Amino acid sequence: MKSAKELAGAAVCTNTGTTTELNVADYFRGNKMDYKVVAFEKADEVVAAYDAGRCDVYTTDRSGLAAQRTKLKEPDAHVVLPEIISKEPLGPAVRHGDSQWGDIVRWSLNTMIIGEELGITSANVDKMKGSPNPEVKRMLGQEANFGEQLGLGQDFAYNILKKVGNYAESYNRNVGPDTPLKLDRGLNALWNNGGILYAPPFR
Amino acid sequence: MASQGETASRGGSAFWNDPKFRSIFFQLLVVATVVGFGWYLLHNTSANLERQGIASGFDFLDSTAGFGIIMTLIEYSEESTYGRAFWVGLVNTLVMSAIGIVLATIIGVIVGIARLSSNWLISRIATVYIETLRNIPLLLQIFFWYFAVLRSVPGPRQSYALGESIFVNNRGLYTPKPLFGDGFEFIAIGFLAAIAGIVAVRRWARKRQARTGEQFPVLLTSLGILFGLPLLGLIVAVLAYGGVPLSFEYPALTGFNFTGGLVMIPEFVALLLALSAYTAAFIAEIVRAGILAVSHGQTEAARSLGLRPGPTLRLVIIPQALRVIIPPLTSQYLNLTKNSSLAAAIAYPELVSVFAGTVLNQTGQAVEVIGITMAIYLGLSLSISAFMNWYNRKIALVER
Known part of the structure; x- marks a missing residue:
């Protein structure tokens, strides 16, 4: 089994009321393949039923598949197929109407992405404070007043990078190839590295 | 007496001390509060929906659903509308409730009578059954049955097979699907005529027994009619069209799963077992209570008339017990119907999973979808209870 194209006639486990339920219908219809969808209310039941052999395939977000695979009795007996049959971007979400909080969340993420781009890690952030690069200086609070504009301290970016690390560090620690989830960076790589991850500059 | 009335009206100080005025005033106040609250809710909902730009109305029922459903007893595909998906869900709910009610009643009556058995072992087994099943939450029992069913049968490739036509695996129970050919209507007519005939024979036999006391072998005659008339239909069909008007489509393993034939999915089996086993435990207690409510003197009187234990139960005890049994039994039927909505897990x-789950999530028409779903359950429950009330009146004690 190497491709989702070989799944004609399969029984597919998924959650009810998700976009996944529609995506799987679109995918099978689009490829003119027969299928049976077994839709559960909760993810735990989907996984349990799949593990009990009710279905041939389980479909959900790619990161979800990686996470759920670790819960199976024999994770190595199951493969995540390469096809990505829909666009399901995940990211931080905030409530409408509080733009200051929205800005803080947005720039926290941007800080992590720019941190990776400029090579600032939790290990070298103290040393980077002495860097001559003007963007690093602005980011770590030596120049300009981005922290104040957000209503935070001047060292907010320093704190994020020191305590959490940049995007790559966080990714590799939580979901990357060396974790049980074994997810490649794929589209999550930086824009200059074959992915689509891009943040506006600290300016 | 007259002076009292006079004092009441004369000494009746202000009108707000008049009990009549007070009662009308407070009733008006309550009505106004309830109506006002209802108006507030309606107004608030529609204002909020409008502010968030959610269109209300039932137009969404005509748009394409786009999702698949695993068990459809009526024509349905991804290109069907949301309205069609609603009917699929409703039919699945109705089928589950109807079969569940019949099965729960059969198990319940057997267990209820077993609990009254003078045989120690039988009555203990019935007691354990009742106390276990009615004291464990239904949702847990549904999961238990589901995974018990799933794990006790092999995958499609290692199916248990009965001949080359019936297969059992964790995708379902596959049986051949009958295909009706030309002339099948003769057999159908024969079958319907047989049912009518059996009803007629039973009536006639009962009247004759009441008149003359002679018994008629109703069971044997019924069986004869039941098989004889459709057989006659088959002969007519073969003579008219030169072939048996019935063929079968056999299930066959193709790729991942079996295709063709009729399939009963494991979810259906698990839910049916869970609902009927659970409700049967309650019905058993109702049956036991009903039988115990009939005084023991009735049994003794029947025995002294020479009735054997079977007819005593059937002709003397049960008809009297039914009057106590029917009203609480109605609630159990309603419970079973409503509990079938746990199937989403x-x-x-069924209705809640397909319509109040998938359709609601995809259309966002929460108010309409939940409204329709509630109206359907309300209608179902009221119909069941109307039927049971009718039946209850029919068997009520007729005073002479």
Whole structure:
């Protein structure tokens, strides 16, 4: 089994009321393949039923598949197929109407992405404070007043990078190839590295 | 007496001390509060929906659903509308409730009578059954049955097979699907005529027994009619069209799963077992209470008339017990119907799972979808209870 194209006639486990339920219908219809969808209310039941052999395939977000695979009795007996049959971007979400909080969340993420781009890690952030690069200086609070504009301290970016690390560090620690989830960076790589991850500059 | 009335009206100080005025005033106040609150809710909902730009109305029922459903007893595909998906869900709910009610009643009556058995072992087994099943939450029992069913049968490739036509695996129970050919209507007519005939024979036999006391072998005659008339239809069909008007489509393993034939999905089996086993425990207690409510003197009187234990139960005890049994039994039937909505947890596509789950999530028409769903359950429950009330009146004690 190497491709989702070989799944004609399969029984597919998924959650009810998700976009996944529609995506799987679109995918099978689009490829003119027969299928049976077994839709559960909760993810735990989907996984349990799949593990009990009710279905041939389980479909959900790619990161979800990686996470759920670790819960199976024999994770190595199951493969995540390469096809990505829909666009399901995940990211931080905030409530409408509080733009200051929205800005803080947005720039926290941007800080992590720019941190990776400029090579600032939790290990070298103290040393980077002495860097001559003007963007690093602005980011770590030596120049300009981005922290104040957000209503935070001047060292907010320093704190994020020191305590959490940049995007790559966080990714590799939580979901990357060396974790049980074994997810490649794929589209999550930086824009200059074959992915689509891009943040506006600290300016 | 007259002076009292006079004092009441004369000494009746202000009008707000008049009990009549007070009662009308407070009733008006309550009505106004309830109506006002209802108006507030309606107004608030529609204002909020409008502010968030959610269109209300039932137009969404005509748009394409786009999702698949695993068990459809009526024509349905991804290109069907949301309205069609609603009917699929409703039919699945109705089928589950109807079969569940019949099965729960059969198990319940047997267990209820077993609990009254003078045989120690039988009555203890019935007691354990009742106390276990009615004291464990239904949702847990549904999961138990579901995974018990799933794990006790092999995958499609290692199916248990009965001949080359019936297969059992964790995708379902596959049986051949009958295909009706030309002339099948003769057999159908024969079958319907047989049912009518059996009803007529039973009536006639009962009247004759009441008149003359002679018994008629009703069971044997009924069986004869039941098989004889459709057989006659078959002969007519063969003579008219030169072939048996019935063929079968056999299930066959192709790729991942079996295709063709009729399939009963494991979700259906698990939910049916869970609902009927659970409700049967309550019905058993109702049956036991009903039988115990009939005084023991009735049994003794029947015995002294020479009735054997079977007819005593059937002709003397049960008819009297039914009057106590029917009203609480109605609630159990309603419970079973409503509990079938727990099926969403194990992927049986009934009304709540398909309509109040998938359709609601995809259309966002929360108010309409939930409104329709509630109206359907209300209608179902009221119909069941109307039927049971009718039946209750029919068997009520007729005073002479």
